[in-house]
Amino acid sequence: MQTLTVIKIGGNVIDNELTLSHFLQDFAQIASPKILVHGGGKIATRIAEKLGIETQMLEGRRITDSKMLEVTTMVYAGLVNKNLTAQLQAHGCNALGLTGADLDLIRADKRPVKTIDYGWVGDVKAVNQNQLDYLLKGNITPIFCALTHNGQGQMLNTNADTIASEVAIAMSGLYAVKLVFCFEKRGVLLDVNDENSVINNLNEADYQVLKEKGAIHSGMIPKLDNAFAAIRKGVEKVIIRAPHLADHEGTTIAW
Amino acid sequence: MQTLTVIKIGGNVIDNELTLSHFLQDFAQIASPKILVHGGGKIATRIAEKLGIETQMLEGRRITDSKMLEVTTMVYAGLVNKNLTAQLQAHGCNALGLTGADLDLIRADKRPVKTIDYGWVGDVKAVNQNQLDYLLKGNITPIFCALTHNGQGQMLNTNADTIASEVAIAMSGLYAVKLVFCFEKRGVLLDVNDENSVINNLNEADYQVLKEKGAIHSGMIPKLDNAFAAIRKGVEKVIIRAPHLADHEGTTIAW
Numbered sequence: 001m002q003t004l005t006v007i008k009i010g011g012n013v014i015d016n017e018l019t020l021s022h023f024l025q026d027f028a029q030i031a032s033p034k035i036l037v038h039g040g041g042k043i044a045t046r047i048a049e050k051l052g053i054e055t056q057m058l059e060g061r062r063i064t065d066s067k068m069l070e071v072t073t074m075v076y077a078g079l080v081n082k083n084l085t086a087q088l089q090a091h092g093c094n095a096l097g098l099t100g101a102d103l104d105l106i107r108a109d110k111r112p113v114k115t116i117d118y119g120w121v122g123d124v125k126a127v128n129q130n131q132l133d134y135l136l137k138g139n140i141t142p143i144f145c146a147l148t149h150n151g152q153g154q155m156l157n158t159n160a161d162t163i164a165s166e167v168a169i170a171m172s173g174l175y176a177v178k179l180v181f182c183f184e185k186r187g188v189l190l191d192v193n194d195e196n197s198v199i200n201n202l203n204e205a206d207y208q209v210l211k212e213k214g215a216i217h218s219g220m221i222p223k224l225d226n227a228f229a230a231i232r233k234g235v236e237k238v239i240i241r242a243p244h245l246a247d248h249e250g251t252t253i254a255w
Numbered sequence: 256m257q258t259l260t261v262i263k264i265g266g267n268v269i270d271n272e273l274t275l276s277h278f279l280q281d282f283a284q285i286a287s288p289k290i291l292v293h294g295g296g297k298i299a300t301r302i303a304e305k306l307g308i309e310t311q312m313l314e315g316r317r318i319t320d321s322k323m324l325e326v327t328t329m330v331y332a333g334l335v336n337k338n339l340t341a342q343l344q345a346h347g348c349n350a351l352g353l354t355g356a357d358l359d360l361i362r363a364d365k366r367p368v369k370t371i372d373y374g375w376v377g378d379v380k381a382v383n384q385n386q387l388d389y390l391l392k393g394n395i396t397p398i399f400c401a402l403t404h405n406g407q408g409q410m411l412n413t414n415a416d417t418i419a420s421e422v423a424i425a426m427s428g429l430y431a432v433k434l435v436f437c438f439e440k441r442g443v444l445l446d447v448n449d450e451n452s453v454i455n456n457l458n459e460a461d462y463q464v465l466k467e468k469g470a471i472h473s474g475m476i477p478k479l480d481n482a483f484a485a486i487r488k489g490v491e492k493v494i495i496r497a498p499h500l501a502d503h504e505g506t507t508i509a510w
Contacts, residue, residue: 047329051305070334077352078333079325082402082410086356090408096358097332099417101341102351103395105262131349134393140358145335153345155337 003206004136004175005030008037008164008213012184013243014080015042023243024084024180028091033175035093036088037095037144037169039160040080044072047079064119064157065111065125070158073099076145079218085143094240095141100148103131106163110147122148122156124163127170136175163237165226179235181223187251188224190215203254204228227253258355259391259430260285263419267439268454270297278498279339288391288430290422290452291343291350294415295335298329299508302334317410319374324351327412328354331400340398350396353381355403358386361418363403363411377411379402379418382425391430411474419479420490428491428493434490435505436478437498442506443479443497445470458509482508 040234045055048071058061081097088095100106108122146160168179187198198252210216241250300310303326308486311318337499343350355361363377401415442453465471482493496505
């Protein structure tokens with residue numbers, strides 16, 4: 001099977017012009033099929049503030065009322081996504097900026113209200129493997145922002161890590177998928193204060209032990225849960241690393 | 256040759272929820288290949304105002320400094336484009352929201368500064384016929400907003416009427432293209448105050464006469480210039496009408 005690389009970048013890449021420019025240059029040079037998934041949270045918070053809309057975060061997740069959904073749709077799908085697309089085109093990469101609504105690529109259900117009402121937040125229900133493959137077969141590089149839809153005309157906010165792993169899982173029937181999460185650290189660290197304590201290979205048993213010991217905590221947990229879910233569901237390789245590193249320098253998630 | 260319908264809608268459709276909903280339902284039901292082009296000017300002006308950015312218009316054209324380009328990229332490519340896309344998907348139309356940067360579909364040159372500096376405004380240089388045809392062949396309906404790029408990473412604002420006619424012209428080698436401009440009047444009127452004075456067929460000679468007499472003026476002139484340019488360059492039919500009308504009830508532009 002042909003290799004498909006799915007890379008997710010977050011605020012630490014997007015908010016730094018130089019890091020972003022290097023990253024996009026490297027990304028454009030991947031010769032085999034590839035997909036980029038991006039967040040853009042800090043810019044959304046800044047624009048929301050200018051519009052007098054308060055940002056409410058809960059366990060790292062954005063509470064998305066109607067006004068905040070407008071902001072994220074503007075910032076993620078407009079400002080961030082189209083500037084990334086234009087810059088990738090300048091690097092010779094045939095980029096196509098997307099939300100889950102486009103081509104019905106990612107359909108989601110509005111998260112049910114239990115104790116917390118997240119608002120217009122969607123949990124991924126289906127990724128349109130055929131449409132996505134039609135794009136890849138046409139030498140097109142999909143650039144996904146963190147938005148999905150419900151199939152009934154409603155846009156929904158969806159975590160970018162989750163979009164990356166769901167897309168990777170969906171395409172793993174057709175491609176040997178490599179999923180890379182880029183973040184601010186060199187990899188998953190044994191000691192969060194020591195950048196040289198990168199765990200090169202992490203399996204699920206060790207992850208559970210490290211989680212219980214408290215060595216892995218907070219923001220790393222949903223990221224690793226997404227990573228292990230991807231591996232369990234057919235993704236060939238998951239790597240967690242800083243954007244400028246080579247794959248072998250980060251943390252490889254193993255079965 | 257197969258028919259391709261290119262429809263342009265402006266603020267009078269986008270800003271009215273009911274008109275928009277009817278329009279999208281009708282649009283979704285066109286069985287042959289189709290492309291939608293939309294503006295979104297009033298929403299951009301409203302968001303800009305909330306962000307404390309002043310809107311400057313000159314002869315109906317928006318002066319686009321860096322801050323205004325951010326606003327139009329957010330509003331056109333994000334808010335308006337993705338909501339149209341999600342709603343069309345709900346109507347069973349396989350919509351794909353686009354700017355000219357996506358797939359390098361529409362490349363433009365920044366307008367040279369003569370007496371007026373329009374800022375980040377682009378004049379269309381090339382429409383990527385092959386990429387657009389790959390989408391149409393895949394049963395995909397492109398939804399263009401009023402943005403292009405320069406191929407070097409820079410987004411540019413471009414008039415939606417112009418995008419519609421340039422796209423129509425570019426595709427006329429491959430399809431029998433019908434270009435429809437939807438606007439607030441029933442068609443081109445002989446007397447602007449009489450909605451029943453629709454000119455059913457307008458040729459270029461008559462247009463010149465009516466322009467000289469002052470019967471056709473201001474905002475209609477660039478629209479009709481785009482329309483006649485399209486007809487001269489191979490577009491089979493151009494119609495100017497209100498969104499809810501049938502083609503034969505508006506004005507048909509003839510050679």
